[in-house]
Amino acid sequence: MPKRMRPAAVAAALALTLTLIASPATALPASRTGGRLLVVNGQSTEAGQFPFVVALVDAARFEREGAFQSQFCGGSLTTPTTIVTAAHCVVDEDTGRQGAASSILVAIARDLKSADIRIVQVTAVAVHPGYDPEMVTNDVAVLTLSDAVTDVSFIMPMRPGDTPDYLAPRAPVSVVGWGNQSLTGSSYPQTMRVGALVVFPDGACGRNEQYTIGSITFDGFNWDEADPTRMVCAAGVTQAGTVIDACQGDSGGPLVGGKGSSLRLVGVVSWGEDCGTKHPGVYTRISAMTEFLMSQNAISMLSPTVAPALSIDVLSGGLRVTFAITPDGSAISTLAATATDPVTGTATTCFAEPRRDHLPPFCTIAGLANGVPYSVSGISANEVGNSPPATPITAVPTAVPIPGAILAVSVAAGGQARFQVGASDANGSALVSVRVECRSLSGGAARSGAVVKGTALVTRLAAQRYSCSDVATNAVGAARSNPRLVIGRR
Numbered sequence: 001m002p003k004r005m006r007p008a009a010v011a012a013a014l015a016l017t018l019t020l021i022a023s024p025a026t027a028l029p030a031s032r033t034g035g036r037l038l039v040v041n042g043q044s045t046e047a048g049q050f051p052f053v054v055a056l057v058d059a060a061r062f063e064r065e066g067a068f069q070s071q072f073c074g075g076s077l078t079t080p081t082t083i084v085t086a087a088h089c090v091v092d093e094d095t096g097r098q099g100a101a102s103s104i105l106v107a108i109a110r111d112l113k114s115a116d117i118r119i120v121q122v123t124a125v126a127v128h129p130g131y132d133p134e135m136v137t138n139d140v141a142v143l144t145l146s147d148a149v150t151d152v153s154f155i156m157p158m159r160p161g162d163t164p165d166y167l168a169p170r171a172p173v174s175v176v177g178w179g180n181q182s183l184t185g186s187s188y189p190q191t192m193r194v195g196a197l198v199v200f201p202d203g204a205c206g207r208n209e210q211y212t213i214g215s216i217t218f219d220g221f222n223w224d225e226a227d228p229t230r231m232v233c234a235a236g237v238t239q240a241g242t243v244i245d246a247c248q249g250d251s252g253g254p255l256v257g258g259k260g261s262s263l264r265l266v267g268v269v270s271w272g273e274d275c276g277t278k279h280p281g282v283y284t285r286i287s288a289m290t291e292f293l294m295s296q297n298a299i300s301m302l303s304p305t306v307a308p309a310l311s312i313d314v315l316s317g318g319l320r321v322t323f324a325i326t327p328d329g330s331a332i333s334t335l336a337a338t339a340t341d342p343v344t345g346t347a348t349t350c351f352a353e354p355r356r357d358h359l360p361p362f363c364t365i366a367g368l369a370n371g372v373p374y375s376v377s378g379i380s381a382n383e384v385g386n387s388p389p390a391t392p393i394t395a396v397p398t399a400v401p402i403p404g405a406i407l408a409v410s411v412a413a414g415g416q417a418r419f420q421v422g423a424s425d426a427n428g429s430a431l432v433s434v435r436v437e438c439r440s441l442s443g444g445a446a447r448s449g450a451v452v453k454g455t456a457l458v459t460r461l462a463a464q465r466y467s468c469s470d471v472a473t474n475a476v477g478a479a480r481s482n483p484r485l486v487i488g489r490r
Contacts, residue, residue, distance in 0.1 A: 052077040052155040053176045053192060053254060055107040056089060056143075062105055062119070068112040068190050074177040074253025075106065076265050078157055080148040082298040083122075085252030086268050086284065087131040087141045096133070101125050106145060108152060112178060113190045121146040126296045128289065137230050139270045139284045141252075142296040155254065157299055158264040158287045162327050164358040166257040166266050167287070168442045169201040169464060173234055173257045173266060175281070179250030183276050188249060195244040197236040197255075200280050201463055203489075205233035209463075211280075215241045218278050230288045232267045233280035247275035255283045262327045294331075302330040303385030310337065310378050312395045313480050316402060316427050317370060319395050320480075321378060322362040323352060330382060337378040339365045339395070357485040358441060359467055364482075368397045400479040401427050401472035404451075406436070409468070413489045415461040421451050421470050429474035438466040438486060461488030 054075045061070035075085035083106055090099045101122045109117040124144035131138045158166055165171060175195045181187045203209035204220035206228040211218050214237035226233060234255060236244030246253070246269045255267030267283030286293075293299050309324040321337035338349040350363035368374060373396045380387045404422030411417045419436045436456035437448040442464055449458040451470065458468070466488060470481040 050176050050192065050194070050254075050256070051153045054083055055109070055112060055178060056083075056085060056252065057105045057107050057119075059103050059105045062107075066113070067107045067109070067117050067119075068188075071107065071112055071178055071249065073249075073251045074179075074269065075143065076254040076268075077108075077149060077152060077154040078265065078293070078298045079154055079300050080150050081145045082296065083143040083145065084157065084265065084268065084286075084293065084298055085141050085143060086270055087127045087139045088133060088136065088270070089252040090125050090141050090143075091127055091131065091133065093133055098125060098127055101143070104143065106143065108149065111191045120149065128292050135227075136271045136282075137227055138289070138292075140268055140286070140289045140292065142293065142298045144296075154300075155256070155263060155265045156327075157290070157293055158257070158266045159290050159299070159331055160287050160354060160356050162264060162287065163325070164441060164465070166264060167199050167232060167285075169199060171199040171257060173197050173199055173255050175234070175246045175250065175253065175255050175269060175283075177246065177250035177253035177269065179253075180247040180275065195236055195246065197234040197244060197281075199257075200233040200235070202228035202487075203463055204280065205231060205282070213237045214239075216243060216278060218280055221279070221282070226282055228285075230285050231270065232283040232285045234267070234283060235280040243276040243278070245272070245276045246281045258327070264327065290331075299331060301382065301384050302328075304328060304330040304332060304380045304382065304387035306380075307388045307390040308335060308378055308380045310376065310390050310393055312376060312393055314395060314398050314400060314477065315364070315479055316399050317397055318364050318366040318368050319374065319376060319397060320362055320364045320482075321350065321352075321376060322360050323378060323380070324360055325354070325380060330380075330384075330387075332380045333382045335361055335363070335378060335380050337363060337365060337376060339368060339374040339376045341372060342375055343372075358465055359483055359485050362482070370397045370399050372396065398476055399427050399429070400477040401425060401429075401431060401474045403434070403470040403472035403479050403481040404454075405481050406468065406470055406484045409484065409486055411461075411486060411489055415459060415463075415488050415490055417458045417461055417468070417486055417488065419449075419451075419456040419458065419468070419470075421454055421456060423454070424451075424470065424472040426472075426474050427476075429476055432473040432475065434470065434472045436468055437471045437480075438468040441465040441467060461486070463488050463490045 055071045056073040057070040073089035075083040106120045128138040204211040257266040272281040273279040306326040306328040313320040335352045352361040352363040402425035404424045408420040434451040449456040467483040
């Protein structure tokens with residue numbers, strides 16, 4: 001596979017790759033080069049729009065030429081003392097040596113020629129231990145600042161338990177930086193720019209599938225080029241039909257998703273096949289870097305402030321509680337649901353953890369009496385504290401069937417999925433129907449297929465994630481098995 005990084009000094013020898021160009025003038029030493037990327041066909045940012053975005057500047061050049069000429073990468077303030085950027089911004093591609101902290105300064109300003117630009121020194125540089133410069137995997141690093149920046153808002157990195165809507169296909173995201181604006185030369189803005197992009201599906205970021213946005217059909221990357229478990233592909237198209245992309249000088253800068261208090265750092269500018277082409281830009285998937293970021297104190301630990309929303313599936317002798325977590329800047333480690341008998345006061349609790357398969361977390365409160373109305377509430381928690389309790393919901397366990405579990409799934413192209421399902425127990429009443437039902441995690445109509453002799457075929461699945469369950473119905477009602485994640489193929 002072609003490499004994504006190159007020293008600026010040998011650009012002609014590596015014409016198929018991208019590099020990080022230091023500035024409109026002279027390229028930085030090899031320790032400052034590599035990876036991707038500009039905001040091509042982007043727009044100027046507004047004052048105060050992205051206060052957490054910073055420029056990384058070369059300390060030696062800054063003394064001689066100022067921030068505009070010495071900027072070589074971007075970064076994001078994720079706590080008052082940490083900057084998240086790309087590993088290739090601080091590692092020499094040829095030697096593998098990590099740049100010294102004293103050689104990097106952090107510039108906080110929207111305009112790199114501003115007279116009141118703020119400069120903060122860096123005291124430590126930490127590169128992801130699994131960073132692979134050849135495949136550009138785990139392309140993330142954390143810079144520790146000498147002084148806390150307490151008067152600038154920081155951005156929370158996305159975690160695995162955050163809502164998957166941030167990275168659903170076509171989810172809106174923004175890339176921000178001071179990179180090259182020109183596809184044919186060098187044109188670097190002094191004022192930070194932003195590009196409006198959308199997230200590509202995993203199939204276009206590791207399975208070589210094409211993806212169309214507006215009037216442009218983009219080519220995907222092969223599995224040996226992009227790893228969608230650790231990378232995010234994204235690009236945009238203007239109303240005039242031109243590609244919006246990141247480019248040289250934007251490396252390490254943020255890919256941002258969400259709005260307002262739900263704003264999250266979802267990616268870091270990493271690499272691409274040139275700028276503004278019919279290939280998407282590739283970004284480090286921040287939700288896959290949580291363990292490293294937490295080890296470097298780059299994620300603030302805050303107590304949950306918002307109660308989870310609860311939905312309840314009625315079972316025979318129990319209740320399944322599914323949690324919807326509202327992002328509030330905290331890292332959720334545990335969720336708990338409690339069913340209380342309002343007459344006796346007896347409380348029964350179950351526990352869940354955020355899931356890595358993008359399904360909402362759930363747990364089952366067992367050992368309950370059928371016909372008793374229980375009051376059910378829940379909380380989210382981490383090592384700092386608990387959220388407020390959710391508004392109680394009354395639910396009554398009932399003698400519904402006991403559905404068989406989904407034992408195996410085979411997904412085929414054309415939107416088909418074949419399920420092997422265990423036998424359902426009618427629980428004292430004759431079964432009316434048994435079906436496998438798949439609900440799209442991004443919304444839309446559910447798809448289902450009847451279970452016949454332990455097998456069900458579900459068709460017309462889109463290329464997206466589904467929560468699939470065996471649904472058994474008797475004269476009393478219906479019950480769902482524990483869900484299973486299924487990803488449709490077109």
